[in-house]
Amino acid sequence: MNRVICFSFLVIVMLTACADDQDRLLRKAAKIHERILTVDTHCDTPISIAMSDFDLGERHTEGCVDFPRMKEGGLDAEFFAVYTGQGPRNDSAFNAVYLSALDILDKIRRNVEKYPEMAGIATSPEDAFRLKREGKLSAFIGIENAYPLGKDICRVKTFYDLGARYITLSHTRNNDVCDSSTDPKGPEHNGLSEFGKEVVREMNRLGMMVDVSHISDKAFYDVLEITTVPVIASHSSCRALCESPRNLDDNMLLALKDNGGVIQICILSDYLKIPDPNPVLDAKIREFSEKYGDLSKLEEEEKKAAREEYRAIRAKYRKLASVKDVVDHIDHVVQVIGINHVGIGTDFDGGGGVEGCMSVAEMMNITIELLHRGYSRSEIAKIWGGNIVRVMKEVDSKKTSIPRTARGTPVSDFLYPRKPQHL
Numbered sequence: 001m002n003r004v005i006c007f008s009f010l011v012i013v014m015l016t017a018c019a020d021d022q023d024r025l026l027r028k029a030a031k032i033h034e035r036i037l038t039v040d041t042h043c044d045t046p047i048s049i050a051m052s053d054f055d056l057g058e059r060h061t062e063g064c065v066d067f068p069r070m071k072e073g074g075l076d077a078e079f080f081a082v083y084t085g086q087g088p089r090n091d092s093a094f095n096a097v098y099l100s101a102l103d104i105l106d107k108i109r110r111n112v113e114k115y116p117e118m119a120g121i122a123t124s125p126e127d128a129f130r131l132k133r134e135g136k137l138s139a140f141i142g143i144e145n146a147y148p149l150g151k152d153i154c155r156v157k158t159f160y161d162l163g164a165r166y167i168t169l170s171h172t173r174n175n176d177v178c179d180s181s182t183d184p185k186g187p188e189h190n191g192l193s194e195f196g197k198e199v200v201r202e203m204n205r206l207g208m209m210v211d212v213s214h215i216s217d218k219a220f221y222d223v224l225e226i227t228t229v230p231v232i233a234s235h236s237s238c239r240a241l242c243e244s245p246r247n248l249d250d251n252m253l254l255a256l257k258d259n260g261g262v263i264q265i266c267i268l269s270d271y272l273k274i275p276d277p278n279p280v281l282d283a284k285i286r287e288f289s290e291k292y293g294d295l296s297k298l299e300e301e302e303k304k305a306a307r308e309e310y311r312a313i314r315a316k317y318r319k320l321a322s323v324k325d326v327v328d329h330i331d332h333v334v335q336v337i338g339i340n341h342v343g344i345g346t347d348f349d350g351g352g353g354v355e356g357c358m359s360v361a362e363m364m365n366i367t368i369e370l371l372h373r374g375y376s377r378s379e380i381a382k383i384w385g386g387n388i389v390r391v392m393k394e395v396d397s398k399k400t401s402i403p404r405t406a407r408g409t410p411v412s413d414f415l416y417p418r419k420p421q422h423l
Contacts, residue, residue: 022368029367032377033074037128037385038363041079041166041264041343042142042213042235044350049080049111050104051304056139057115064348064359067118070137073363077128077138077385079234080108082164083350084145086173086180087296094150101148105141105162112139123163124396125389142211142234145171146178151195156202165392166209168234169196169219178219181245191218192226200226207399209391212236213246213266213345220252229398230260230391235345235352237263237271238332244271250336257337260394262387264345265329268352272321272329281317288313314351323356327369330383339379343388 045065048054059068082104122128122138131138141164149155170180177196179187210231239247292306333342346352356365
């Protein structure tokens, strides 16, 4: 009997100690977040902004990102991605998707500008530091998929002038810039196209970050051969820990180090750990595919309903990775190429979210795990923002004001175009 009492007492003491340690780490994490700049380099929340009346200034129970929850989670700056899915590659489609991208970008700006007391558009690290001093959040803008460029190099500058600070060169399919890492048809250009090489040079000239997430391995190495400044992988993870073409292998990490760039760890479960068999989810996805068929052929309202249903299926049946898995990938990058080349790019609202960090409100849990593993405040500062800030500053410092003579449509024709009724 005495042994049982002693054992129970020890269990209570241990549980109390664990709770005290967790509280201590939470307080320490909160203090660190107060004193450093924290940046997430990728979210797809603009999909909701573009398709509905989603308001960044209101706290939501659905979705992953809004200003109130950024405050709760201690996230200072978010890169909002202007995402366009890959479609037909002809002049009509290029112009339509370009207008769509401009519209999404404008909606992001308008949504942010509704709340000048809470947040502001940032185009430089200096903007983000200033906004933090003012007690405000920063909204950066990136372009996910170079599809809206079509074959018109002038459009790179248009997006830069409107505030975008990176372009992810492709998405899930090949485009006119480069090969994707996940196109089922395989490579088309054997890396970067000739136009893609021109795009990289133009981005270097303007001081715009080149994002190598989603692109093929050969395109990745082509970019590093051409670029004169560091590049980013805005939302990728480590292939050594999770075999996926979307992730970077160790040789790519070493090349990224030589370039001076940074990999921003994506917290999407499929890129963090090889999923265990999940026949129930597989069956539900098959039912979904049979029900909707080719999503690109649906009307907008049908697409919206399909996306909501798909998210609900995944939320109910998928088996998530954890915050520990996220930090395993950070550990791996640090071990292979050092603390100066890793950050965080959640892919929230685009599939990102793990057990313990399902929205920006829970971002501090990543910091708690970093502290638990012995990372110092200065190391955490680099992971959460210092490294991406270094890259942004270097890319900007090496831009040139030398004008280029570009072919294609004059920028003024597209800055704020009137949309044709059929778009």
